[in-house]
Amino acid sequence: MSTPYALHPDKLYRKCDPAEFSFTTTEELDGPLEITGQQRALDAISFSVGMQHDGFNLFALGPNGAGKQTAIMHYLEDMAPLAGVPDDWCYVYNFEKPRHPEALRLPAGMACSLSAEMERLVEALFTVIPAAFSSEDYQAQEKVIRETFQEQQTAAIEELEKRAAENNIALIRTPAGFAFAPIKNGEVLKPDEFMLLKEAEREKIEKEIAALKNAMQSIMAQIPKWQREAQDKIKELNRLIAGFAVKPLFAEPGKSYSTIVQVTAYLERVENDIIEHFDRFLEKDSSTQELLPGLSVMKGNFFNRYKVNVLVDNSRSTGAPVIIEEKPACQNLIGDIEHLSQMGTLVTDFTLIKAGALHRANGGYLLIDARRLLLEPLAWEALKKALRTRQIRIESLAQLYSLVSTVSLDPEPIPLDVKVILLGERTLYYLLSSYDPDFSELFKVAADFEDDLHNTAESRLAYARIIAAIAKKDALCHFEKTAVARIVEHGSRISGDAVKLTAHMQSIADLVHEADYYTRRNNRRHVTAEDVQMAIDARTVRASRIRERIREATLRNTILIDTASEKTGQINGLAVYSPGGQSFGHPGRITARVSLGKGEVIDIEREVEMGGPIHSKGVLILSGFLAARFAIQQPLSLSASLVFEQSYSGVEGDSASSAELYALLSALSDTPIRQWFAVTGSVNQHGEVQAIGGVNEKIEGFFDLCAARGLDGKHGVLIPAANIDNLMLRAEVVDAVRAGVFAIWPVSHIDEGIEILTGLPAGEPDPEGIYPAETINGRVSTRVQEMALKLKKFNAESKGKAE
């Protein structure tokens, strides 16, 4: 197998040529922010927005900062104005069932005018009604009714009094009622005078008085009836006068809303209620003179019933509403019924009904962050219920959970027609799909945003446009094309792929802002590539504390990493650390030891439960490779142990499996490995080296250590050949390679790698399957045979002794 060549410096970094940009600075780029490379997601958005059927709500999934919201808003900004402006909604008092406020639907912009009109009307009633009831005409009519009643009563009693007088009997008012008594010369007969009368006379008087008493009783029985009649007449008169005063005030609003049947009916009910309660409008002055403020509020509450609680006002809307709910708590979504504290109790009425985001977005679009939504208690269930029933029913959480036991309201539900767009990570989407049966019913469309874009001229120009848009929006310095090119290169580095650009626009926006900071500090008008580089470097430095500490420990030989000698069964692996979002690589020593055994490779990391399953899998794969290559003729009679030296926090991933295999081959062949190399790459059972992640960080990690110790031209890193396209290395690394003091070796097979690492050929088997003696494979094969024989001999001796 031929040994691969070290990579040419040009392969280590894909430059973005500023010359490909036709602009000088981003100031020349105009136009809206275009989203590129997300065609699949954009098609899904377009489909969801266009579908009018139930359940075709949208879930935009992708990593945070991928520009999901921007893409959706960009689309909706074009689409929403084309849709019609939805109707206004308001709540009004329900005169028949006060606990169930009535929802009124009005054409856009009319709810507020109805509310203002009702305010004016009620204010006017405080003048009109008292005026009507203080008119001479009303006073006279009322007086007539009262006097008629009085006269009726007086006439009946006077007649009785007259009848009594004819018999010398007087009707006298006692402290508690009435009494009849015989009189003489205007005075009541004294008892002794009465007793002196003849018996017949006394009997006559008593009989007459008894008859008068009966008559008086029947008159008194009639009085309540007359009183009621008089009251009814006064009530009728009041209705007549109030109706006459109130009717003209309702003529104007009645005309304005004559085409809206629901409002006309409401106004009619208001008119009747005002006529019924006209007396309330006569008490305005007294209500303001309450001694206790709480009581005056309660009294004032009566007039709330004529208010209009405008829930949704679309008077200024130009199309369908697009609402972003930043805090999707249950009450912020479906609305709430607030309470006032009055005299130590909680009271509410329909004017305290508060609209939710669903009300505001009704007829349009509602964007919610899925994670925030799921974190709010009951909010997800409330949203699903609203979407499923296609109506917004406001329920007080406190009432639902009996946290308060005051009288509350049950407002009439409002029909819902909204497109809900959830934005969230992929994990959330897959979890909801798996565990919530309602989810797939209600969110039938997924807009899956890509993590990265193809590194094409089009996407590079899109980057430039995004930078221009950010600079314009946030009033930043505009970027020179060299700066844009540098950002494009960084975008490629973030994506970890030279042929891709990251779609994580938040990272790009952050870099744009940071670069602007250095431009201003350097008193430059436009952002240059140097400013961008300063921002990148500064960011790296800010996050470099742990990396620096590890490197320092290595340079002081606290962590043992050999980069100069040759050692058997020892190799430099490469690991990536990602504390706080910033990744960096660092070498780690891997060692292998072999002994006689039963053909097992002991992964010490796994034995002590510090190795993850993928790492263990990698070790088992390399065991498979060894067995397949060297244990065809005889059993693998060895025991090998592998370990990451000085690793205290666990190992995961299979990117070190090739390094482990090299260490094992070195130990088995008793051939030293050149420690000035570091290795990364996973391996399969055929010995092919496979791609790994974080290749740039790993190479830079080893380079930094070697550079700190002094590069002598031997140092280099073996990487999987499949990772060549991912290389976007730092300028220092590229320069060192160009200077010939550092090298990157692309390796496709384990045999290529072992040759570079040991300087010996790997060795090809002859037709009988025998490897040449002075090759690595030959040495391993011989060692394996020797060990098998030793074990066989040992077993035979043991058996003999036992017998």
Place this chain on the structure above:
Amino acid sequence: MQHQENRNRETPPKPERYVIKSIAVGIDCSPHSMASLKAAAELAARMNAELIGIFVEDINLLRIADLPFSQEIRLYSAQPESMSTAELERLLRMQARQAETSLQHEAEIFRVHHTFNVRRGIVPREVIAAALEADLLVLGRSGRSPTCRKGLGSTARSALSGSTKNVMLMRTGFSAEHEAILVLFDGSEGSKAALRIALSLVRSGNTLHILILPQTENEKATLEKELSKLIPSGILRVEYHMLPSVTDSRIIARYIRMADSGLLVLSDHMNLPQETVHSLINEVDYPVLLVRNQSS
């Protein structure tokens, strides 16, 4: 009726001060008597007079209770109940205490000196007797009458016919202090005395209505001239209502109702017959002050 307003006439002499040193008021706790008490207290405060409250335990009631068949029909049940003298006396004492409390209350408000007098006997007779020393007797137009009549009650009627004192008959809904005053003037000494009292009672800002009753058409000018001497200029707002020559109390009552003023001040020593005056008082549903003697 002709209306004229007092404007720029020659300065008349100051009216004579009519002195009322004590005011008796009959209290039976009826609404009209409460209005009387208030009016009496107002007047007493204005004139720095003593207020004498009179409560009479009706002997007729006590006699009824002693009769063998005595029963009363209760107001709120319309059922006949036996009457007991002890119970009746207890109730009368309670009413007397209520009357005294009301008197004290009004006296405190208006800061007037007051006394309270409880008597037992025939009510009109006792009231008139108790008011003998007073300069003015104030009564409700009707008391605790069974018929709720519009006209005068028996005590008020007795006070008109059986007393020589000045009598004020009040009714609910009026105040002696804050209302306009209407005075009947026919040039007689009695009407002049009434005018003097009216002038002393009317508050600045309130209107004094003068209903001029000429006996003949020719007398109108004379009466106007006399009035110009009696009415002080500038301070008061005075409205004159010249009536044609009439003697029918119902017609005069109609004019009074048209003027729709507050207290009606008149005398029964006018050119009109006394019966007409009494009949007029019975006719109008306004508070009335009947002036009978003059003081200076």
